[in-house]
Amino acid sequence: MPEVTLVGAVNLALARAMEDDPSVLVLGEDVGVDGGVFRATDGLLGRFGPERVFDTPLAEASIAGMAVGLAAQGFRPVAEIQFSGFIYPAIDQMVNHAARLRNRTRSRLSCPMVLRAPNGGGIRAAEHHSESVEAFFVNIPGLRVVVPSSPAKAYGLLLAAIRDPDPVVFLEPPRLYRALKEEVADDGRALSLDTSFVIREGTDVTLVTWGASVVEAMAAADDLAADGVEAEVIDVACLKPLDMGPILASVERTGRCVIVHEAPLTGAPGAEIAARIAERGLMSLVAPVQRVTGYDTVMPLLRLEKAFIPSTRRVIDAALRTLEYA
Amino acid sequence: MAVATFEIGFTRFLDRSGEVVQPLPAFASEAKALIPLYRSMTRLRMFDAKAVALQRTGRLGTYAAALGEEAVTIGLASAMAADDVLVPAFRDQGAQLWRGVGLVDILAYWGGDERGSVAGPSEDFPVCVPIGTHFPHAVGVALAIKLRRQSRAVVCIGGDGATSKGDVYEAMNMAGLWQLPVVFVVSNNQWAISVPRQRQTAAATLAQKAIAAGIPGEQVDGNDVIAVRHAVDEALAAARAGRGPRLIEAVTYRLGDHTTSDDATRYRDDATVSTHWAEEPLVRLRRYLTAQGVWTKEDEEAMQVALAAEIEKAVADYLALPPPAPQDMFDHLFAVLPADLKAQRDTLAEEEALHA
CATH class of the missing domain: 3.40.50.970 (Thiamin diphosphate (ThDP)-binding fold, Pyr/PP domains)
Structure with missing residues (x-):
């Protein structure tokens, strides 16, 4: 291949x-x-x-x-x-x-x-x-x-x-x-457009993300694992229509959720996911949902873009915040 | 350095009195052959009047009558072959009717029912409400026709207001670049709601906007159905033969309000409108047909009685049309309803059942 x-x-x-x-x-x-x-x-x-x-x-x-x-x-x-x-x-x-x-x-x-x-x-x-x-x-x-x-x-x-x-x-x-x-096998096999993907299994906290932020979420999960925290990582991939199944199932097990995306915070898909967790998974939560996202600012020019894009450090910190709740 | 000089031709066969001002094209050589055009224009006017009355009495949504523009919309449709593709704007019910859409379908659509956009030639687009945004669709359809090496063409219509949109220029530019089989018709009714033609652009004509896109542009008397039909005939023949697109500006006048939601007395006086009634398209054609001895007062009366009955029947059918089920709003959004939406559909159905 x-x-x-x-x-x-x-x-x-x-x-x-x-x-x-x-x-x-x-x-x-x-x-x-x-x-x-x-x-x-x-x-x-x-x-x-x-x-x-x-x-x-x-x-x-x-x-x-x-x-x-x-x-x-x-x-x-x-x-x-x-x-x-x-x-x-x-x-x-x-x-x-x-x-x-x-x-x-x-x-x-x-x-x-x-x-x-x-x-x-x-x-x-x-x-x-x-x-x-x-x-x-x-x-x-x-x-x-x-x-x-x-x-x-x-x-x-x-x-x-x-x-x-x-x-x-x-x-x-x-x-x-x-x-x-x-x-990548060029075998002509398509993936489903109706599915969120669990790309790393874990029991302690659920990291929900998509696109480039998957990289930081996976790096954060590696880092957390070194400290004994097992993060489950879900790549939403298809933002509309949204498959909440794997997200809700994961949150039910972990009780903790961090949503990570590069788009500005307000009104982005992370807000929708958090709302649906509140509607259908609130009783599973032991900690408030955290969001690590781009800020509600104009996308900065290249000298500041790293400060805008969610970093592995910010994801780890957010995950650790959820762990402060028993 | 002059890289281009241009003239914008203006074509008219019948003047306001119904006098022939130049030799008629072949399709009009027998006066009798024009009767279907006259009948369709009259049908449209009577239907529009009925639709406005329905709106005024709360039985139809907003409606855009084509009062004064009948020759444009009927003329262009009459030039089209069945397998040509119509990409219409929201005032083109006349062209749709000519191409086989039913009166009841037009009423259904403007009465708030998407099922009104199902009928008609299978490839025709439904009417476009956002101004000028359908011009790029015509480019895509024409490109599809060209790629398949078919001998047919697209007719896309917009108003004078649409020519201020970037979409319209982009579409003309691409159609010219690729020499696509598409005819753009601008029904210049002199008003973009309240803004008159002279306050829309500094260009002397709208037809000349084609020149910058590298395609021919011409004006016709949009109140002369023979001129409209002839210009679109010729443009379609050129398009089908691979000679590229054209822009036809049909110069006409909107005798009514923009839509039933508009009150034109806020921005133009009745005296001005009255002068334009002398130019309107039906009277001049009737005068010509009468002078040619192919149309009588009795013919006129019989036609009006028959059309009134047809329209009344359509109104009755429309009013009897049961509304779609509320879940219908989900059922045609995707080929297969995604699970996420199915849940919303189920919620709606449950609420409907609960409050039934």
Whole structure:
């Protein structure tokens, strides 16, 4: 099995989906000759040709809007938005059209499209290149919102997203694009889009996270284990629809929960998860739910971004705070 | 350095008196052939009036009548082939009706029932309410048609207000770049709700906005259904033959309120509107048909009686349409309802049962 990076796994999944299904198209800014600014679409133009992999003019609203039209015609467009800070014009198309088309027409038309974008900071990029935007999308009815945290997840979840009959927003953490490699079998097997993943088992505290923050949560769990604290780590991966099953089951055992995400605190998916724990798992808790997140500040420029992004230290401290309750 | 010079043509066949001002296109060479257009425009006007009356009496939601713009919406639809794709805005019930959507479907949609958007040609889009945001959809549909090497095309309609949107320019730019089979029609009714055409843009015409996108733009008399039909005919023929997109600005006038929620007397006086009644599209066509000896007072009366009966029947069917079950709001959101939403659906059903 080849070892690939997360961005390599995205590339592998795109190629596999295009190989398997001639209706899959890749479009966006610089996705063709350049292979994408992160190289996620590298080599696809040569392999699948300019009718299936094409550069668009620089127009985010119409990249998404054109994908709606293509999808309504039965194509499966995978549209790339180059950086998360440029995704906002495309939200109009996602909320007003992509997410509503099936419902508006009682399934006469549907919208099997994927909108891919990098999401989050940590790559010393310019202003407007490092925002975490998942909160905007999870409030949109009719969309699925997926955030991979590893090469294997990126491969399996992106395949699932492309094959899904409804629109999916697929937010890739650029901090992880080349941070680690793992073996990924290019076997065309998709993961479920309806599942949260338990990626480390433990009995003392539950760490709930997704995307790039999975790295800090896992590092914190290692560190805590050295002190005899066994943390269970759950990678939510699919933020909408949200699978609370593994989270509630874990909290029932541990009685303690720390939610970790890079997006700003207020109104982000962490708030939803905490609310659902309060609704359905409150009696299991022995300590208040903790949240370790980005602050409600503008995403700082690169000199301060490390202070913004939840660190392993902050996750450990939050876990230890929950342990202060008997 | 002049890199481009341009002229914006203006086409009219029938003037306000119903006089022919230049040789008619082939489809109009027999006056009788225009009767279906006249009938459909009259049907639309009568239907719109009924819909407004229903709204005024609390039996319909907000409604956007096409009063004064009948020639645009009927004319463009009449030029389309069955397998062309319509991407309409919210005032295009006339085009939808021409293409087979039922009166009862239009009423259902504006009466608050999504089932009203099911009928019609299977690939046509439902009406678009957020201004101009459907223009990129037309690009996507046209790209799909081009990729499949099909000989058909897309017609996308917006108002003068939509031409202020970036989406519309983006769509024209992409359609021009890729020479896509799409015809953009701007129904310039002179008003973006309360803002008149001259306070929307410094451009002398809306048609010339196409020039910067590298596509042809032209104006037609939007109150002359022959001119609209002819321009869209030609643009569709070019699009289907791989010669790329066009923009047609149909110059017309909104004789009514923006919608039933609007009161146009707040921003324009009746005297101005009255002058535009002299230009409206139905009278000039009727004058022409009458002068040609293919339409009589008796024909007019018989048509109006038949249309009134058809509309009354549709209203009765609409009013008898049972509302969807509340759970219906969940049932078409996804191909397969996710478990998380199924729980919410169950909660709604339980509450409904509890309070039934």
